[in-house]
Every structure is written in structure tokens, then in C-alpha cells.
Amino acid sequence: MHLSHEEEDHSLSLKKFESMLKTNKVLFFDSEEFEDIILHYLDIGKINLAKKALKLGLEQHPKSTGLKLVEVELLVFDDKLEIAERLLNELYAIEPTNEEIYIQKANIHSKRDQHDKAVELLNIALKYTDDYADVHSLIGMEYLFMDNLEMAKDSFIKCLDEDTDDHSALYNVVYCFDFLDQNKEAANFLNGFIDKNPYSEVAWHQLGRQYYTLKEYEQALRAFDYATLIDDSFLGAFLEKAKTLEKLKKYQEAIECYGMTMELDDPTSFALLRVGKCYERLDNHKKAIEFYEKTVHEDPLLDKAWIAITDFYIRRKNFQKALYYVNKAIGIDNENKLYWKRYAVINKELDYHEEAEAGYRKAVEFGDYELDTWLFWVDTLRLLGERDSAIITLLQATEYFPEEYQIEYRLAGLYFMGNENEKGVFHLSNGLRLNYKNHVMIEEFFPSVWDLKIVKDILAEYSAK
Template identity: 45%
Template sequence: MDINDVKFSVDRFEKMINDNSLLFFDSFEFESIVAHYLENGKIEYARKAIDLSLNQHPTSSSLILLKIELYIHEDKINEADELLNSILINENLNEEICIVKANILSKKKLHYKAIEYLNKILAMGENNNEIHYLIGIEYLFLENFVKAKSNFINSLNYNSSDHGTLYNIIYCFEMLNKKLNSISFLNNYLDRNPYCEISWYNLGKQYVSLKKYEEGLNSFDFAIISDENFTSPYIEKAKILQRLDKYEEAIIIYKKLLSVNKTSSYAMLKIGHCYEKIGNSSNALAYYYKSVHYDPSTDKAWYRLSKYFLKNKNYKKANDYIEKAIRINQEKPKYWKLYLKCASLISAKN
């Protein structure tokens, strides 16, 4: 059903509920109505629709599966399993039933059994992309990162633009501590998908972890070229430039980040820190103030302001600002150390 048909059916169903009347809907309409409510988190309406649908179509396996889905959503796993087993008495195994059964087994932490059901779908030659992905997730639960990675790669082969699967593959490489293999995989992937900003970004992070900063910078540049609104590569590139003491260049990148996200208090804080490193105190102070203006909960900016005023012997302001930092984050020993120093200097001055 298209979106207008679904809306018509949902409106008709809700009018029936409000009027306390009884109307007939075919099973396909009920499937769309229930799916609509589940997708929008309207569980009470979904429950009413399922109950009424099974009164009108008691043998519809699709509607029974939706009731099972509702049970799973409500974490009523045993009820879901019992109802599914009642279907299996009269229904042959198909893809949808196997997926639901695997989901139930997964919820019961029976991950190997869940994988068995998912493998049955592969044996049917059905929907390999989704099934390999689901098998990969089960292996993640089992912390078998080799098999998880293998299945995610198989899934990605069917849908190369699935960034969620790509992230899972990179995660598996990280858990296996296979940085060089991850770099090789990402380079091969980029040969086929040269404008994938996610891959360039993660490739850059892998290079940086191996202290190959030039390659990392190049990768972040390509990530930005691929999607100039993707903020993460700006941050990572600027962090490398800071690490290499190239503060003026880092400021340029952080300002480019601000052109994408004008209210990034993080970028303002970092620009202030870079200005402080090159001795431009007035600009440093201005950006620290900008940072706390846009996000007063940025404890690091309050800390930087406190240090600035301590250095300039304005102990009262230094004390006020470190108190603000501590109210936000009480777990930083250096904040308390600075607070005690300010208190001591104020006491000595008086």
C-alpha cells in the first residue's frame, strides 16, 4: 500500500475506535495499520489493531507474526515463542518465520541456535544481504569477530552503500587489532566507492593510529571533499595539526568546521587553545568566551578561562571560572588543584 492508502486505512480505523463501531478491513490493510503503529511507537493502537485483525482473520499467518513482533517489542519473549511454535505446526518454514524465530532465540541469548535458523534462509537462497548482516550481529554477541566480519563483508558485497555494515566491519578489525588489514580493506573498498566519506574518515583514523600522519591528513581531506558537511574529518585533521604544533593551520581547519557548524563550542574552545599556543591572548580569550556562550556546560572552556586569568593575576575571576568548571565536572583532579591554588592566592592577597 502507498502512503496515502495507509493514511486512509489508519484514519478509518481510528474513526471506528472513536465511534465504537465495527468495520471490516482486509488482512493487507490490517498489516499496514499495525506496521504504521509499531513504526510510530503507538503500541496501544497497535495492540487494538492486532486483536481486531485476528478476530476478522484468525488464520492469517502474517497477522499472527505481527502479534509476535508486538510481543517481542514488549519483551514478552516466551509468549512470542509459544505463539510462533503454534504457527510452525501448520506452516512451512519460510524466510519471515525463520527471521522471527532467530530474533526470539537471540533475545533468549541462544545465539548459535539463532544462527542455525538464519543459515536455513541462506540455504533457501533468500535475501542474502539482510541475512548475512543478521548472522554477523549474532556473532558479535558471541564475540566471534572473525565470523562476524566475514558475514558483514558478505552483506556489504550485496549492498556496498550500507554504512552501518561498513562501521561494523571496521569495528571487527579494531577488536581483532588488525589495523593493517583494516587499511587494506578500506583501500580496496574505496577503489570501488571513491566518494565514500565514511571510508576515507575511518582510513584516516587507522593511519593516525599507526602515526602515519601525512596519509591520515590526506584521507581526511578526501573525506571532506566527499562530503563537506561531515564534521568529524575536520576535527580529526585539526587534532593532527595541533599534535604536529601547526597551530595556525589547525585554526584554519577549526574555522572551516565553524562554517559547517556555526555553534560548535568544541571548535571555539580548540581555536582559543591554538591562539593561546601561538601567543595571541586576546583572540584566545575571545574564543573561550564564545565557547561558553554557545554551551555553558563546556567545563574545559571554563578551565581555560580560569587558567588565563590566573596567569594574568586576576585571581577572583580565575576562582569564579574554575568553580563553574567544577560544578559541571567534579571528577577532574586538575580542576581541584587549580581551585586550591586560586583560593590560596586570594587568601594571601587579602
């Protein structure tokens, strides 16, 4: 790789400076060399070396505005805002048309959360700068801090008007469109941008993302195709393309595309899992399991992988195998509500009702408040003859589902079973009010209660309405 003259000079300056530090010999650098050296150290996070270079630079060039502006940048970095402000005022008196003074003043106001004032100063900087793209980008960031996404978007678009290669600005424009739920508008903007910059792989990739969100998968695939043709090592575009192929049910092509991502970089658990899912949809069960097992080996903490392999066996009614895998998953993370829910479902299918009850209880304990979890838990308690626990559980469930007929009918049945007829009538009436059509649930779950005269009378009264 050949370096440009500018890069070679910069590299030589750095070597010369670092050699000077080691030998303690004082060598001369012009002020711009010092600025480049300081900014290099700032960029790589070596703040102490940046400060040493600044000190030496100011000793050799005490009147350099450029170095003093870099000093301001370091002062702002250290939160010494008042000192930085005083120095900027001195520089302003000397060079009132230097755009960097306004940029640094804006930076100070931004640090103080005075973003309106920062925008004012950056707009002044626009009058004096040659680098419009950079200033528009800074204005865009200030609007982002103010959560003014429309103005931020306009600023980043202006930045791109000046510099079409500014990928950061392009990503920021798309971020604004995404945040504003303007996916169609984003697609229109990106199509216009691509008309002028047809070889921008980033724009094609972002266009594909918009079409994917809009569920226009053929269009998305076309965009990702272009992104990968322009840059055949664009990992993100290959990944998105593979996901799109899955949506189009082109599973074999999706597998090949995920394979490309694994060639470009180490296999990710996400890609391995998706390949497993594709093979399962192609009914290649051997390969599906192979990739699911690779996924849990690659990332044992990825719950989606354990769920995929467990669900694979549940779907095939191989509950012993499903139980084996969900137990392994629980052994790694015993506070995962998704694992406990499956543990309960599997044990229920195997008629291990006590284990099923424990699974539902743990699932709720760890945050699963889905209606079906509560209902399955209660039905399991009822099968175990735990009427009081079933009632307590249903009353807990009413906090999350206060107007749910399935809860009301179950409460009615349980209360009638315990001869608490007043409470039974109350909940049966609630159930009938909420959903009369499903009152046969009482017969299904509580046949002995269904035959009670009091229940027959209430049902007759409602059916007559």
C-alpha cells in the same frame, strides 16, 4: 522532493488507516498494506497503534502468515516468548521454508541469551532468504552479543559483500576492527572497500579515523578530504579533518575547518575550545581568550574550557588572572580535582601557602592521587610547619606509591627533625636503597638534618658499598 509510487501508496495507506480510526468506519486493506502500517508504527514507537492495526489486520486476513509473523514480533517485544514460540511452531508446520520464521525463532533465543542457538537458526534462514545482507547482519549482532568479535566482523563483511550501501554494517565492521586493536587491518579492509565503492563518504571517513589512530596524519587528512568532497555537509568528517590539521600544526587551516562545522550546525563547545587552542598556538592571544570565553559561556560545565583559560594565564605567569578564573570554575563545580590542583599551584606561586595546602588537600579528597600532588601538598605542609600532618599525608601516599624514594627521603627528613631517629634511619635506608643518586634531596629539603652525624654516617656507609 518527489515520492516514489511505493512511498505514495504507503502514505495513502497510513492516511486511510488513521481516517478509519477517527470515523470508526471499517475500510478494507490488503494484508501487505497492514504489514506496512504496523511496521511503520513499530518504527516510530507507537506500539498501541501497531497493535490496533494488527488486530484489524488479522480480523480481515485471519490466515495471513505475514501478519502472524508481525504478531510474533509484537509478542517478542512484549516478552511473551512462550506464546510467540507456539505461534511460530504453528506457522512452521504450514511454511517450513519461510525464512522469517527462523529469524523470529532466533530472536526469541537471543532474548533468552541463547546466542549460539540463534546463530544456528539464522544460518538456516540463509538457505531460504533473498535478503542475505539482513541475515548476515543479524548473525553479526549475535556474535557481538557473545563477544566473538572475529566472527562478528566476518558476518558484517559478508553483509557488505551483499549490500555495499549498508552503513550500519560498515560501522559495525570498523567497530570490530577497533575493538580488536586491528587498525592497520581496518585500513587495509577500508582501502579495498573504497576501491570498489570510491564514492562512499562513510568509508573514507572511517579510513581517516584509522590513519589518525595510527598517527599517519597526512594519509588521514587525504581520507577526510575525500569524505568532505563527496558530502560537503558531513559534519563528523570536517571535525576529524580539523583535528588532523592540528596534529600537522596547520593551525590556520584547522581554524577554518572548525569554522565549517559551525556553519553546518550550532557551534559546539568542543569546536570553540579547539579554535581557542589553535589561536593560542599561533600566538594570537586576544583571539585565543575570546574563544576560550565563548567556550565557557557555551558550556559552563566543561572543565577542559576552564582549565584551558586558567592554564593560558598560568603559562604567562599572570597568576592573579589565573586565580580569578579557577575560582569561577570552582564556584560552578567545587568537587573537581583538576580545578583544585590548579588552585593550589596558583596559590603556591603567589606564596599563599595556606590556600595552596587547602587546594592540594581538596584535590586528593576528590580523587587526585598523582605523586606530584602528594609531594607538593607535603612540601606546603612542611613550609607551614605542620610536621605531623606532613608525616600522616606521606604515610597515606605510601598506600599508592609503596616504593617511591621521594616519599622515603621526605619521611626520613621529617622524622629526624622530630628526633625520631629510629624511624628516620628506616626511611633514609629505604630511600638510599630505592635511589641512592638522589640522596641530595635531604640537603635540599632538610639542610639541618643533612648536617646530623647519624645521617652523615649512614650516607658514608652507603657510598662505600
